Amino acid sequence: MVQISLPEKSQIKKGKYFKDKTGSNNLKKVNVYRWDPSSGENPRIDTYEVDMDNCPSKVLDVLNKIKNEIDPTLAYRRSCAHGVCGSCAMNMAGKNGLACTTPHADIDGDIDIYPLPHLKVKKDLIGDLDGLYKQYQSIEPWLKSSSKSKVTEIFQSKEDRAKLDGAYECIMCACCSTSCPSYWWNGDKYLGPAVLLQAYRWIIDSRDEERQTRLKKVADELKLYRCHTILNCTSACPKGLNPAKAIAEIKKMLATANI
Amino acid sequence: MENKSPLSPHIQVYRWQISSLVSISHRITGIINIIAITLICLWISLIFLNESKFESINLLLSSKIGKFIILGITWSFSFQILSEIRHLIMDLGYGFELRTTKISGLIVIFGSVICTIIFFIIGKSFI
Numbered sequence: 434m435v436q437i438s439l440p441e442k443s444q445i446k447k448g449k450y451f452k453d454k455t456g457s458n459n460l461k462k463v464n465v466y467r468w469d470p471s472s473g474e475n476p477r478i479d480t481y482e483v484d485m486d487n488c489p490s491k492v493l494d495v496l497n498k499i500k501n502e503i504d505p506t507l508a509y510r511r512s513c514a515h516g517v518c519g520s521c522a523m524n525m526a527g528k529n530g531l532a533c534t535t536p537h538a539d540i541d542g543d544i545d546i547y548p549l550p551h552l553k554v555k556k557d558l559i560g561d562l563d564g565l566y567k568q569y570q571s572i573e574p575w576l577k578s579s580s581k582s583k584v585t586e587i588f589q590s591k592e593d594r595a596k597l598d599g600a601y602e603c604i605m606c607a608c609c610s611t612s613c614p615s616y617w618w619n620g621d622k623y624l625g626p627a628v629l630l631q632a633y634r635w636i637i638d639s640r641d642e643e644r645q646t647r648l649k650k651v652a653d654e655l656k657l658y659r660c661h662t663i664l665n666c667t668s669a670c671p672k673g674l675n676p677a678k679a680i681a682e683i684k685k686m687l688a689t690a691n692i
Numbered sequence: 693m694e695n696k697s698p699l700s701p702h703i704q705v706y707r708w709q710i711s712s713l714v715s716i717s718h719r720i721t722g723i724i725n726i727i728a729i730t731l732i733c734l735w736i737s738l739i740f741l742n743e744s745k746f747e748s749i750n751l752l753l754s755s756k757i758g759k760f761i762i763l764g765i766t767w768s769f770s771f772q773i774l775s776e777i778r779h780l781i782m783d784l785g786y787g788f789e790l791r792t793t794k795i796s797g798l799i800v801i802f803g804s805v806i807c808t809i810i811f812f813i814i815g816k817s818f819i
Contacts (some may be wrong), residue, residue: 443698468698476698480724524700527707550702560700614712662782664711664793678788685785 435618448477451503457484460541463495465507468554476554479504479513485537492525493532495544496558519606523558524550529608529669549611551620565607570574570622572632572651577643593639600634600679602672603627609666609676615659623659624651626666626676633679636686652687660684710797718775721768740764763808770807798808 437489439445453460460482468476481512488498494512510520521532524547526540529639532663537544549616552560578587610616610625623630636647651657657680666676738746752758778796781787787796 437703439699439704440699442696443701445701473696497746497759524705527705545705547705548700550700550706552700555697555701563769594787612706614703622745655810661715662779663715665706665709666787667788667790667793668709668711675788678785681782681785681788 442475444475446475446477449480450478451481451484453484455484455487457486459485461485461495463499463538464545465496465499465545465558466547466554467507467557469506470556479545488537490538491533492535492537492544492546493521494545495537496532507558508556517604519604520608522549522608522611522671524548524611529612531606531608531671534671549607551611551617560569560607560611562607564620565605565610565625565627565643568628569605569631572624572635572647574626574635576635576638579642585614587640589639594641596637597634599674600630600637603630603634603674604672605631606671608669610673611665612665612669613660614663614665615661619655619659622655624656626660626680629657629660629683630674630676630679633683636683647687648683648690651683657683659685710801711793714778714797714800715773717771719776721772724765724768725772726769726771766805766811767808769814770811771800772805774803774807 445466463481463483464478465480465481466476481503483495483498483503490495493514496507496509496511500509509523511533512518512520514521516531516534519531519599522529523532525535526545527530529549532546546558548554548558548560549562552562555561605627606628609630610620610627613626615623616625632647632651634650635641636644641647660677660680662677662681664677667674667678670676704818735749738749753762778787778800781796787793
């Protein structure tokens with residue numbers, strides 16, 4: 434059901450203000466969403482004044498600087514720091530992306546940082562992605578081949594391999610799914626762009642033998658057709674992939690194939 | 693613990709993209725159009741029932757508010773048609789590149805305004 438406003442316990446309050454102590458002239462205000470599970474209070478926005486003269490170029494560097502030098506209680510996920518692991522996906526300046534690949538110079542004015550939208554928050558910028566992973570599991574993202582030999586490799590032509598380009602690069606950071614209004618309001622049933630892109634990746638794999646079953650499984654009013662080509666997913670993807678097109682291709686296959 | 697977790701903000705913080713704006717407008721104009729078509733049908737059927745009532749509604753529509761409503765409906769229809777064409781092309785699997793979606797979205801937004809002006813000028817020459 435479409436719910437525009439946030440529940441009462443999720444309403445955001447004004448938080449603390451951390452004044453700059455370095456005396457720098459090049460300050461930037463960073464507003465960060467905070468929620469502490471042990472306090473039982475509502476989430477709040479803390480504002481930090483950060484010295485930009487001594488800060489590397491990405492938003493993740495800003496967060497690291499805050500955590501190391503200003504407020505060690507800040508919690509967020511990060512790992513590889515160069516756009517490969519997908520841990521630091523968050524909402525920056527109103528758009529989802531990876532903190533480690535988003536330059537803070539691209540953001541005008543204050544930097545607003547929120548967790549990925551419409552998720553249960555575990556702490557600060559950490560959202561609960563369990564639902565998404567369960568959905569990912571439900572599409573059975575592994576090669577299914579019964580007839581072919583288990584000991585020799587299964588060959589694939591260059592053309593067939595090329596079909597996987599733009600689908601296999603996905604790092605499951607959830608930027609796309611959590612940017613989708615359809616997924617916000619039907620996330621329990623609608624699979625969402627990230628999972629559907631992966632479903633597509635296995636449907637078009639020439640080595641997979643369960644294409645029909647996979648298509649049938651995904652052909653569902655709620656699982657697939659809640660995509661209304663809002664295209665927030667494609668504009669959010671930090672890897673430059675196109676989940677919206679993959680979903681359209683699945684729809685096209687279902688419209689033209691005989692199943 | 694699980695129930696205590698707040699829901700992270702969504703539509704409150706997410707920046708509007710051209711594509712999402714066109715998408716939501718498509719839905720809103722769709723609802724307006726359904727209501728408008730129903731009312732227009734009722735208005736037309738008044739011809740068979742009662743000429744004087746038909747005339748009085750005619751007068752209402754020639755007032756300033758009436759003209760605004762007519763222009764609004766014209767825009768709503770133009771927007772819906774252009775946006776629907778965009779959706780049809782997308783259903784065929786074309787126009788999903790980020791740049792293309794932005795351009796096609798802008799075409800729908802500005803095109804609907806241009807269509808409204810054209811329809812207005814054509815309509816004016818009839819009266």
